[in-house]
Amino acid sequence: MPQQETNVASEGFNVLWVTALVNWVAKEVESRHTSDAYRWPVIRFYDADVYQALPSIRLFIIRDKSSGGLAAINAAKEWPSGVQRPDADVLTSPNLFATVKRLYTDFNVRQQDLLFLLPEDDLNVTDSWNQMSSAQQNALRIQLAYVVRNQFYYVRGFDAMGNFIIPPGYDFLANECKRFLEDHPSYDKNVFLMTRFDSSNRFSVTLDQEVRTVLRSQGFDPVRADDKMYMPDRNLWNNVCVYMLCCSSGIAILEDRVADEFNPNVAIEYGFMRALNKPTLLLADRAFRNLRADIIGTLRETFDLTDIEATIPTAVERWLRDSSGL
Secondary structure, X not given: OOOOOOOOOOHHHHHHHHHHHHHHHHHHHHHHOHHHHHHOOOOOOEEEEEEEEEOOEEEEEEEEOOOOOOOEEOOOEOOOOOOOOOXXXXXXXXXXXXXXXXXXXXXXXXXXXXXXXXXXOOOOHHHHHHHOOHHXXXXXXXXXXXXXXXXXXXXXXXXXXXXXXXXXXXXXXHHHHHHHHHHOOOHHXXXXXXXXXXXXXXXXXXXXXXXXXXXXXOOOEEEEOOOOOOOOOOOHHHHHHHHHHHOOEEEEEEOOOOOOOOOHHHHHHHHHHHHOOOOEEEEEEOOOOOOOHHHOOOOOEEEOOOOHHHHHHHHHHHHHHHOOOO
C-alpha cells in the first residue's frame, strides 16, 4: 500500500495522495525494474491535476515533467463537459480496466504519466487505505500495474498505449517485440500465419503466397514465424511468442495431405492465440481428416488445396468481412 501520514482535509487529501501514489510507483519500480529505476518518469518531477469525477470518487492525473523543477499539485478541477463520468461502482466493477483506458484517451494521458481513480474521504493515506474494501484496494493495485506496465514500455522506447500489450510473464521479450514492431509498426494490421511450410512443396508455397496476397490487398501485414529471427539466442519458441504477441489476429491453416497429422506447431500456436483472446481464423482444407474434438464446435472457413487460387480469396475475405473489427 502507499505510505503517507499527515492528516488534513479536502485539498490536503489531494496533496497527500499525489505524493503517496508517486511513492507507491517508485517502490514498485525499485522492486520489479531496479536497473531502469534511475530513468523512470514521474518519480522526480511532475505536475498533478485532480478532478471530482463523482461525489465519492476523484480522478488523479500526474504528468511527468521532464524539464525538472518543483512538483506542482493544482487545486481540484471541474469535470470537463463532454467527458463521460465513470460509473458509481467503477472501483468494484469488472469494467474498471475499460474505464481507465477510456480516461487515458479522454484526458490525453501519455504513457509516462499516471492516472488513478480513488474513493474520496478526508482521512490520511494510511487510514484511507484501511477504510477501503478489499475490492477497492484491488482496484488500486490493478491501476498501479497498468501504470507501471505503460511506463516500462515507455522507458524501453516503444508505444504501448494502443491495443498492443505484453501479458504478465513475457516482459523479457520487450526488446524483441520493439524490434518486431519497428519492422511491422501497425499492430492492429499484423496477422500471424500458422501453417506447415515446406519450400520444396508447391502446395505449401502457393498456399502461403495466396493467403498473403489476399491479406495485403485488404491492408493487412501477414507474417510467419520463420520470416525473421528476433531472438539473440535464436530460441525458436520465444521467437514464435514475439510474433504471436505482436500480431492482433491470426490464421491457422489446417491441411493433412502433405503429412497425415494435425500439425502440433499449428495446434499450440492456435491455442496460444485463442488464450490471448485474439481473433483467429481456422482455415481448413476440405479434405482435412484430423480435426480434434475440442475445435469441432469452432466456426471455420474451408478451401481446396488442389484449387488454392480459386478458394482461398473467398474464405479469407469472408472472415475479414465478418470480423469487421480487425
